[in-house]
Amino acid sequence: MEPDSKQVRRSSKDGWIFFLSGFIGALIVGWIVFPALLYSKKNQPLNFSHASHGPESSAGLECKECHSFHEDGSFSGVPGIAKCMECHEDPESPLGEDPEEVKLLTDYIKPGKEIPWLIYSRQPDCVYFPHIAHVTMAQTECRVCHGDFAARKTPPVYKVNRLTGYSIDIWGRNIAGYKKNTWDRMKMDDCAQCHRQKGKENNNACFVCHK
Numbered sequence: 001m002e003p004d005s006k007q008v009r010r011s012s013k014d015g016w017i018f019f020l021s022g023f024i025g026a027l028i029v030g031w032i033v034f035p036a037l038l039y040s041k042k043n044q045p046l047n048f049s050h051a052s053h054g055p056e057s058s059a060g061l062e063c064k065e066c067h068s069f070h071e072d073g074s075f076s077g078v079p080g081i082a083k084c085m086e087c088h089e090d091p092e093s094p095l096g097e098d099p100e101e102v103k104l105l106t107d108y109i110k111p112g113k114e115i116p117w118l119i120y121s122r123q124p125d126c127v128y129f130p131h132i133a134h135v136t137m138a139q140t141e142c143r144v145c146h147g148d149f150a151a152r153k154t155p156p157v158y159k160v161n162r163l164t165g166y167s168i169d170i171w172g173r174n175i176a177g178y179k180k181n182t183w184d185r186m187k188m189d190d191c192a193q194c195h196r197q198k199g200k201e202n203n204n205a206c207f208v209c210h211k
């Protein structure tokens with residue numbers, strides 16, 4: 001028996017609905033569910049506020065007072081508690097009212113324990129990255145690679161890619177690899193791209209960045 005034309009039209013419309021719902025479902029899984037599962041999240045051991053230690057705060061510190069260069073040109077990275085103790089020296093008398101400061105004093109300063117900070121931009125061991133070439137010689141601002149830390153009241157959530165072990169600041173926030181800002185990613189091709197843009201192609205030989 002021939003199906004009547006009305007039935008044919010209905011079944012092809014159902015097909016579209018099936019196709020669309022499958023397609024949208026796949027998009028949701030691919031763009032929202034999968035990336036969310038891909039990263040495991042961790043919080044920093046302490047809620048350190050860059051804003052309340054910066055030049056305009058009562059602590060009144062410049063970046064270089066905590067992130068400095070050693071005499072040999074190597075970078076100090078994140079300061080140890082000896083730096084914090086220049087002001088937070090007496091475990092019994094906090095400077096302010098914030099419970100995070102009490103945590104700093106009782107969990108770290110009193111027992112003399114270093115704070116196990118998580119490093120967002122940590123590269124694999126085979127990579128050689130000299131801050132001095134970028135900050136002092138090329139005069140690049142910190143925010144170009146790290147985003148704006150100066151105004152932060154809390155550290156960002158630390159996210160690690162479960163498959164690659166890279167932090168999201170290296171691997172990139174966007175799963176398609178599309179970059180909005182330089183600090184969305186710090187993969188090998190991002191380093192090389194800036195070297196090309198600045199006319200420093202001769203830094204793009206393997207041995208320059210790898211040890």
Ligand code: HEC
Pocket residue numbers: 044048050053054061062063064065066067078079117118119120121122142143146149150154155156
């Ligand atoms: C009182 C000391 C202190 C001062 C001053 C300070 N920082 Fe920090 N900085 C820290 C500590 C502690 C951390 C680790 C916790 C965190 O990530 O917030 C850190 C982490 C960072 C990181 C994260 C690096 C990474 O990849 O994990 C960046 C970027 C940074 N600071 C930039 C700056 C800039 C820019 C300034 C000046 C505006 C500045 N800091 C001033 C103590 C300081």
Ligand code: HEC
Pocket residue numbers: 046047048049052053058059060061079080081083084085086087088095096097098100101104
């Ligand atoms: C130059 C002095 C100075 C140094 C060095 C310093 N701090 Fe502070 N810090 C302050 C002052 C002042 C406050 C109080 C701000 C307020 O409550 O008004 C503060 C507050 C805090 C607080 C409470 C929350 C907040 O941010 O207001 C934490 C946590 C803290 N500091 C952690 C640290 C750590 C960790 C270090 C070392 C990496 C450090 N501080 C180094 C002066 C300093």
Ligand code: HEC
Pocket residue numbers: 063067076077078119121122123124127128129131134135140141142143144145146186
């Ligand atoms: C050209 C890009 C670039 C610029 C500019 C830059 N950084 Fe970095 N930073 C990096 C990279 C890449 C790493 C990771 C290095 C590694 O793991 O070997 C890093 C690591 C760090 C760390 C963590 C170091 C550690 O291992 O403990 C801190 C803190 C930091 N940077 C602060 C700063 C500050 C402050 C400035 C400005 C004065 C700055 N950076 C400028 C790219 C940059």
Ligand code: HEC
Pocket residue numbers: 127128129130133134137138140144145182186187190191192194195198200203208209
């Ligand atoms: C925003 C631009 C920019 C980014 C991003 C960047 N670089 Fe560079 N880099 C430069 C410039 C400019 C120089 C040349 C500095 C000079 O010699 O004056 C340089 C120089 C270097 C040098 C040579 C230092 C020396 O002693 O001659 C190394 C190694 C290097 N970069 C590694 C890296 C790595 C690894 C990354 C990525 C994690 C990176 N760079 C990201 C701009 C950048």
Ligand code: HEC
Pocket residue numbers: 123124126127170186187188189191192195203204205206207208209210
């Ligand atoms: C401008 C700096 C730069 C240059 C030049 C460079 N690399 Fe890299 N390379 C990196 C950075 C940064 C990483 C870590 C981030 C990533 O995986 O992209 C990396 C990662 C790698 C890795 C993966 C290591 C791992 O543990 O995941 C290999 C392999 C590698 N590079 C080989 C090379 C070879 C071969 C060359 C020369 C053709 C080269 N690189 C040139 C910066 C550089």
